[in-house]
Amino acid sequence: MDRIRFRHTLLKLGVVVLAAVALTARPAAAAEFTPGAPGLGDPFFPLAGNGGYDVGHYSLAFTYDPSTRQLDGTATIHATATQDLSRFDLDLRGFDIGRLTVDGAPATFTRDGQELVITPAAGLPAGAAFTVVVGYRGVPSIVTDPDESIEGWVPTDDGAFVVGEPQGSPAWYPANDNPRDKATYDFTVTVPAGLTVMANGVLDSQTTASGRTTFVWRATSPMAPYLATATLGRFDLTQTTLRGGLPSYVAVDPTLSTASVLKKLPDIVDFYSSIYGLYPFEAVGAVVDDAKVVGYSLETQTKPVFDRVPDEATLAHELSHMWFGDSVTLTEWPDIWLHEGFATWSEWIWSEHTGRKSAHKWFKTLYNTPAQDTAFWTPPPGNPGTAVYLFNGTIYSRGAMTLQALREKVGDGVFFKIMRDWAADHRYGNVTTQQFIALAEQDSGLQLDHFFNVWLYQPEKPTSW
Numbered sequence: 226m227d228r229i230r231f232r233h234t235l236l237k238l239g240v241v242v243l244a245a246v247a248l249t250a251r252p253a254a255a256a257e258f259t260p261g262a263p264g265l266g267d268p269f270f271p272l273a274g275n276g277g278y279d280v281g282h283y284s285l286a287f288t289y290d291p292s293t294r295q296l297d298g299t300a301t302i303h304a305t306a307t308q309d310l311s312r313f314d315l316d317l318r319g320f321d322i323g324r325l326t327v328d329g330a331p332a333t334f335t336r337d338g339q340e341l342v343i344t345p346a347a348g349l350p351a352g353a354a355f356t357v358v359v360g361y362r363g364v365p366s367i368v369t370d371p372d373e374s375i376e377g378w379v380p381t382d383d384g385a386f387v388v389g390e391p392q393g394s395p396a397w398y399p400a401n402d403n404p405r406d407k408a409t410y411d412f413t414v415t416v417p418a419g420l421t422v423m424a425n426g427v428l429d430s431q432t433t434a435s436g437r438t439t440f441v442w443r444a445t446s447p448m449a450p451y452l453a454t455a456t457l458g459r460f461d462l463t464q465t466t467l468r469g470g471l472p473s474y475v476a477v478d479p480t481l482s483t484a485s486v487l488k489k490l491p492d493i494v495d496f497y498s499s500i501y502g503l504y505p506f507e508a509v510g511a512v513v514d515d516a517k518v519v520g521y522s523l524e525t526q527t528k529p530v531f532d533r534v535p536d537e538a539t540l541a542h543e544l545s546h547m548w549f550g551d552s553v554t555l556t557e558w559p560d561i562w563l564h565e566g567f568a569t570w571s572e573w574i575w576s577e578h579t580g581r582k583s584a585h586k587w588f589k590t591l592y593n594t595p596a597q598d599t600a601f602w603t604p605p606p607g608n609p610g611t612a613v614y615l616f617n618g619t620i621y622s623r624g625a626m627t628l629q630a631l632r633e634k635v636g637d638g639v640f641f642k643i644m645r646d647w648a649a650d651h652r653y654g655n656v657t658t659q660q661f662i663a664l665a666e667q668d669s670g671l672q673l674d675h676f677f678n679v680w681l682y683q684p685e686k687p688t689s690w
């Protein structure tokens with residue numbers, strides 16, 4: 226932690242010095258090719274992502290053998306330089322690097338923690354498209370987060386449970402691991418025959434030869450790197466087509482008793498489409514695994530992954546993230562309530578829609594928590610303070626209460642317009658809390674600074690708003 230802060234400080238100083246040089250001593254015509262930043266400066270994960278380029282597409286091809294836990298892969302990354310680039314980083318944890326080329330020419334590289342530092346044979350001019358090919362091999366790792374939860378590539382008894390929020394994706398592929406750099410993906414994954422690979426998007430092909438099966442998945446909508454998965458193991462895979470021709474892929478570990486809850490999936494998707502607007506992606510589904518050591522489920526794009534058979538609220542929660550989290554994604558991690566508050570409120574509105582407890586009653590039940598219960602009311606959802614509280618209960622519960630309080634303040638007509646506008650205006654984009662407040666004020670015609678200040682930023686139980 227200290228090392229990261231130190232490096233970040235150095236980086237900032239470097240930028241200041243470069244800016245000063247640029248102002249005073251820039252030569253008339255010579256392009257200055259400079260290294261891309263090793264991180265994008267997120268308040269919680271400053272080294273996540275990298276500066277100087279933007280990824281358009283990842284093509285990930287690898288074999289994985291659960292008996293040896295060995296991954297042998299080639300990542301082909303299509304990107305565009307956003308500065309005159311002498312050098313750039315990818316995020317990758319562990320692995321031995323084999324072939325590494327930029328635009329077909331061998332590039333040199335060094336390793337520094339999670340940074341794979343690549344120096345191409347020639348500088349990359351700003352605006353130029355370029356292709357990086359990284360051959361890599363090794364045992365993918367489990368990443369432990371500041372809140373002690375685990376993520377990354379988590380082996381199971383028959384494969385692996387693959388989840389990357391907020392920083393686990395570089396445990397299995399080289400990435401520009403920041404939610405601001407969305408890209409399309411394809412996955413070509415080869416495993417021992419009998420296993421199934423569940424990656425994002427649409428299943429393009431599945432071919433078996435010589436005792437091995439190769440799955441090709443294509444994710445054609447922009448996706449933040451942390452939402453990628455290639456969860457694999459023994460699964461019963463059910464492929465169907467939902468209303469509007471949407472392909473659905475539901476995979477269930479055959480050791481788990483049949484999850485009738487999954488029959489609700491089409492209705493849940495229909496309902497959220499009716500209140501939030503069109504489903505944003507090319508496919509939908511769910512992956513239900515036996516991976517209880519993980520302790521949570523995740524909204525991996527187009528097919529959330531569950532570490533056990535989910536209850537209906539959890540299924541609804543993860544599906545609602547397709548709109549809020551996956552399509553409309555935070556810019557910086559402290560704004561995580563824009564995902565978790567929205568998904569928790571979505572559980573409540575599904576409950577209300579199905580004739581069970583209303584969102585108002587969910588709000589009331591939680592609001593009755595005494596102000597003295599500081600663990601319930603702090604940290605406030607708009608300001609988790611540290612990465613330790615990124616997925617703290619308040620982010621979910623007070624985040625959802627914020628939306629229900631807004632609903633009751635502006636009325637259903639305006640409230641649902643805000644939710645639809647939010648999903649439509651920022652589809653596939655990145656957002657901030659300030660943008661949400663601005664939209665709520667615009668749609669309602671109300672001045673809501675006090676309302677959001679009390680609900681999102683004050684570290685005690687709100688009493689008037």
Ligand SMILES: [Zn+2]
Pocket residue numbers: 542543546564565568
């Ligand atoms: Zn969630």
